[in-house]
Amino acid sequence: MMDLGCKYNRKVENLPLILLVEDDATHAMLIMRTFGRLDLPADLDWVKDGEEALNYLHKYEYEKDHRMPNLIILDLRLPKLDGHEVLREIKHSEELSTIPVVILSTSKVDEDILKAYTNRADGYLVKPVDFDKLQKMIKYIYTNWIG
Amino acid sequence: MAIGGERTLVGEERLNFVIEGAYLGFWDRNMVTGAVVRNKYYAEMLGYSPRELDDNVMVWEERVHPDDLPGVNKARQDHLDGKTPYYEIEHRLKHRDGQWVWVYSRGKVMERDVMGSPLRMTGIIQDLTERKKAENALHKRDHLLSAAAVASQKLLTSADHDIGIKEAIVAIGLSAGVDDVFVFENFDDPLTGEHLTRHRFGWSQEMATSMYSGPVILNMSGSISPDWYEILSSGKPIHGAMREFPRDVQEFVEKFRHFVSALIVPIIIEDHFWGIIGFGDRHTEKVWDSSDISILRLVAESIGGAIIRNKKDELLREAHDDLEMRVQDRTVELEAKNAEMERFVYTISHDLRSPLVTIQGFVGFLKEDTRRGDQEKIDIDLQTIEDVATKMDRLLGETLELSRIGRVANLPEDVSFGSMVKEALDLISEEIKKGQVEISVARDWPVVCVDHMRIVEVLINLVENSIKYMGDQERPSIDIGHQKEGEKTVFFVQDNGMGIGPDQHSKVFDLFYKIDNRSGGVGAGLAIVKRIINVHGGRIWIESDMDKGCKINFTLPCQ
Numbered sequence: 001m002m003d004l005g006c007k008y009n010r011k012v013e014n015l016p017l018i019l020l021v022e023d024d025a026t027h028a029m030l031i032m033r034t035f036g037r038l039d040l041p042a043d044l045d046w047v048k049d050g051e052e053a054l055n056y057l058h059k060y061e062y063e064k065d066h067r068m069p070n071l072i073i074l075d076l077r078l079p080k081l082d083g084h085e086v087l088r089e090i091k092h093s094e095e096l097s098t099i100p101v102v103i104l105s106t107s108k109v110d111e112d113i114l115k116a117y118t119n120r121a122d123g124y125l126v127k128p129v130d131f132d133k134l135q136k137m138i139k140y141i142y143t144n145w146i147g
Numbered sequence: 148m149a150i151g152g153e154r155t156l157v158g159e160e161r162l163n164f165v166i167e168g169a170y171l172g173f174w175d176r177n178m179v180t181g182a183v184v185r186n187k188y189y190a191e192m193l194g195y196s197p198r199e200l201d202d203n204v205m206v207w208e209e210r211v212h213p214d215d216l217p218g219v220n221k222a223r224q225d226h227l228d229g230k231t232p233y234y235e236i237e238h239r240l241k242h243r244d245g246q247w248v249w250v251y252s253r254g255k256v257m258e259r260d261v262m263g264s265p266l267r268m269t270g271i272i273q274d275l276t277e278r279k280k281a282e283n284a285l286h287k288r289d290h291l292l293s294a295a296a297v298a299s300q301k302l303l304t305s306a307d308h309d310i311g312i313k314e315a316i317v318a319i320g321l322s323a324g325v326d327d328v329f330v331f332e333n334f335d336d337p338l339t340g341e342h343l344t345r346h347r348f349g350w351s352q353e354m355a356t357s358m359y360s361g362p363v364i365l366n367m368s369g370s371i372s373p374d375w376y377e378i379l380s381s382g383k384p385i386h387g388a389m390r391e392f393p394r395d396v397q398e399f400v401e402k403f404r405h406f407v408s409a410l411i412v413p414i415i416i417e418d419h420f421w422g423i424i425g426f427g428d429r430h431t432e433k434v435w436d437s438s439d440i441s442i443l444r445l446v447a448e449s450i451g452g453a454i455i456r457n458k459k460d461e462l463l464r465e466a467h468d469d470l471e472m473r474v475q476d477r478t479v480e481l482e483a484k485n486a487e488m489e490r491f492v493y494t495i496s497h498d499l500r501s502p503l504v505t506i507q508g509f510v511g512f513l514k515e516d517t518r519r520g521d522q523e524k525i526d527i528d529l530q531t532i533e534d535v536a537t538k539m540d541r542l543l544g545e546t547l548e549l550s551r552i553g554r555v556a557n558l559p560e561d562v563s564f565g566s567m568v569k570e571a572l573d574l575i576s577e578e579i580k581k582g583q584v585e586i587s588v589a590r591d592w593p594v595v596c597v598d599h600m601r602i603v604e605v606l607i608n609l610v611e612n613s614i615k616y617m618g619d620q621e622r623p624s625i626d627i628g629h630q631k632e633g634e635k636t637v638f639f640v641q642d643n644g645m646g647i648g649p650d651q652h653s654k655v656f657d658l659f660y661k662i663d664n665r666s667g668g669v670g671a672g673l674a675i676v677k678r679i680i681n682v683h684g685g686r687i688w689i690e691s692d693m694d695k696g697c698k699i700n701f702t703l704p705c706q
Contacts, residue, residue: 024501026535027501027504030508037512080651106501129503129504131510134511
C-alpha cells in the first residue's frame with residue numbers, strides 16, 4: 001500500500017514522475033492502485049489540495065536538483081484553491097507551462113470542460129463509474145503522456 | 148214665405164249655436180261685391196272687436212302671411228274653378244299686435260249663378276294656435292330626445308368620461324336652443340368642510356368650443372339659501388328667472404355669465420350629490436317646460452353613468468396593474484427558486500457520483516483480491532466501500548433536510564435567543580469538553596420570533612464547526628454574542644481557530660464544500676445553516692482571515 005502522505009523525496013531517479021492532485025482519498029487510492037495493478041512504471045506523488053500542489057511545483061522550481069513532474073493529473077473540485085485556478089497558474093508560469101496537465105474530474109458539465117480548455121488543459125477526462133473503464137482510462141493517460 | 152223665413156231663422160240660430168259652441172270664426176263673402184261678413188269670433192281671434200274689423204283693416208293680402216299667400220290664393224282659385232269640393236287651407240293671419248296666428252280655414256261656394264260663376268262663399272275659420280303649440284312642443288321634444296340620445300351615446304361609448312361629457316353637452320346645447328349649458332362638480336373644502344362647487348364643463352352658443360378659464364367656485368352651503376342644497380341633493384331641479392334666485396347666486400352669475408333665466412338639474416351618482424348640469428338663457432326669461440327638464444335629467448343620469456363607469460374602469464385597471472406586478476414579482480421569485488433548484492440538482496448529481504466512482508472502483512478491486520485470496524486487501528476494500536456508502540447516506544440525509552427546510556417550516560414563536568444558545572450548548576456538551584474549548588456567552592439576549600428547533604440547529608452547527616477548525620490553537624475559545632448595527636441586532640459565533648481566507652468566504656456556504664479534508668463530515672452543515680437563516684429572512688456572513696479565527700454573523704429580522 002502506498003504511503004498516502006506527501007512525498008518530497010525522490011527515490012528512483014529515472015522513473016517518470018506523475019503528480020496527482022486529488023482531494024478525495026479513496027479516488028487517489030483507486031488511481032494509485034490502478035497504476036500498480038497495470039504495472040505502469042511511474043513515481044506517483046499525491047497532494048490533496050491546490051495550495052499544496054502549487055507549493056510542491058514552485059519548490060522544485062528553485063531547487064538545484066529539481067525534478068519537475070512529467071505529468072500532472074488534476075481534479076477540479078479542490079479545497080483551498082480551485083482546480084481551475086491551479087491549472088491557470090501552471091499554464092501561465094514560464095517554467096511550469098511545459099508540463100502536460102490532464103484534468104480527471106467527476107464533472108461532465110460543458111462549462112467546466114470549456115473553461116479547462118480555455119486555460120490550456122492538455123486533456124479532460126471524466127471519472128467513470130465503471131471499474132474497467134477507469135482502468136482503461138489510466139492506461140490511456142499513461143500511454144499518451146508518458147509513453 | 149213666412150214659413151220659409153221662419154225656417155231660415157231657426158236654421159241660422161242653430162248654426163250660430165253650433166259655431167259658438169265650437170268657437171269657430173265664420174265668414175261669408177259676397178263674390179260679386181267682395182264684401183265679407185265675419186262673426187264675432189273671427190274678429191276676437193285677431194284681437195279686434197267685431198266693429199273694428201272692417202274691410203279697411205282686413206286687407207286680405209296684408210293679413211295673410213306672405214309665405215302662405217300663394218298657397219291660399221291657389222286653394223281658393225282651385226275651388227272657385229271647381230277643381231276642389233272645398234276650399235281648405237291652414238295659414239297664418241296677422242294678429243292686431245303683429246303676431247302671427249295659425250288658422251284653419253274651410254269654406255265652400257254656396258250660390259252660383261246660372262252660368263256657374265260663384266256668387267257667394269262661406270266658411271269657418273279655426274284658431275290653430277294651441278294645436279300648433281302642441282305640435283311645436285312635440286317637435287322640440289323629438290329634437291331634444293334625439294339630441295339626448297346622441298348625448299347618451301357619447302357618454303356611453305367614450306373611453307374618457309371628460310370627453311364624453313364635453314361632447315354630450317355640445318349635442319344638447321345645439322338642439323335645446325339655449326344660450327349656455329354648464330356642468331359643475333361638487334367638492335368639500337378640506338379645511339372648512341363647506342360644500343363648494345366648481346365649474347367643470349361648459350358650452351355656449353357664442354363660442355363653438357367654450358371653456359371658461361380659471362376656477363369658478365360657488366359656495367353651496369351657508370351663504371346661499373341652504374334650501375338649494377337640500378332641494379338639489381334630493382334630486383329635484385331648480386329653475387326660473389335669475390331675479391328670483393337668491394342674491395348670492397345672482398351675484399355669482401353676474402360675474403360669470405349674465406343669465407336671465409336658468410334651469411338646474413342635479414347629478415346624483417349612487418346617492419351622492421355629485422354636481423349639477425344646467426341650461427342658461429341670456430336673453431329672455433324663458434319658461435322652462437317639462438321637455439327641458441326631462442331631457443336635462445336624462446343627460447344628468449347618463450353623465451352619472453359615465454362617471455361611475457370611468458371610476459370602475461380605473462379601479463379595474465389598477466387592480467389589473469397590481470396583479471401584473473404581483474405576477475411579475477412571483478415570476479422573479481419562481482425563477483430564482485428554479486435557478487437555485489437547478490444548482491442544487493447539479494451539486495447533488497455531481498457529489499453523489501463521486502462516491503459511486505469509489506464504490507465501483509473498489510468493487511472491481513475486490514473481485515480480483517477475492518480471486519487472489521488476498522485477505523488483507525479484501526478487508527481494506529470492504530472497509531472502504533462501507534465507509535463511502537455511509538458517507539453517501541449522510542450526504543443524502545443532509546440534502547433531504549436542506550430541501551425540507553425550505554418547505555416545511557414550523558410556526559415561528561417568540562423565544563429568548565439566550566435560551567436557544569443554552570439548549571444548543573447542552574446538546575453538544577460532550578464535544579465541547581473533548582475539544583477542551585472555552586465557551587463564553589453574552590447576556591441580555593433579545594427575544595426573537597423564530598422556528599425554535601432550527602435556530603438551535605444553526606447554533607449547534609456553528610459551534611461544532613468552530614471546534615472542528617480550531618487547528619493548532621492551544622487555548623481554543625468560542626464567543627457567542629450579539630451586537631447592535633443600527634436598528635438590527637447581529638448575532639455571532641466567534642472562534643480563535645484557523646480561520647478562513649477571504650477568497651473562500653462565499654464558497655464556504657456551498658453545499659458539500661469542505662474547507663479542509665482532514666475534518667469529518669460531508670460539508671453540508673453550513674449550507675443548511677445558511678438556508679435556515681435565509682428562510683427566516685435574515686442574512687449570514689463571515690469575518691475571518693487565515694489564522695485569525697473566524698466570526699460568523701447573522702441577522703434574524705423578525706425581532
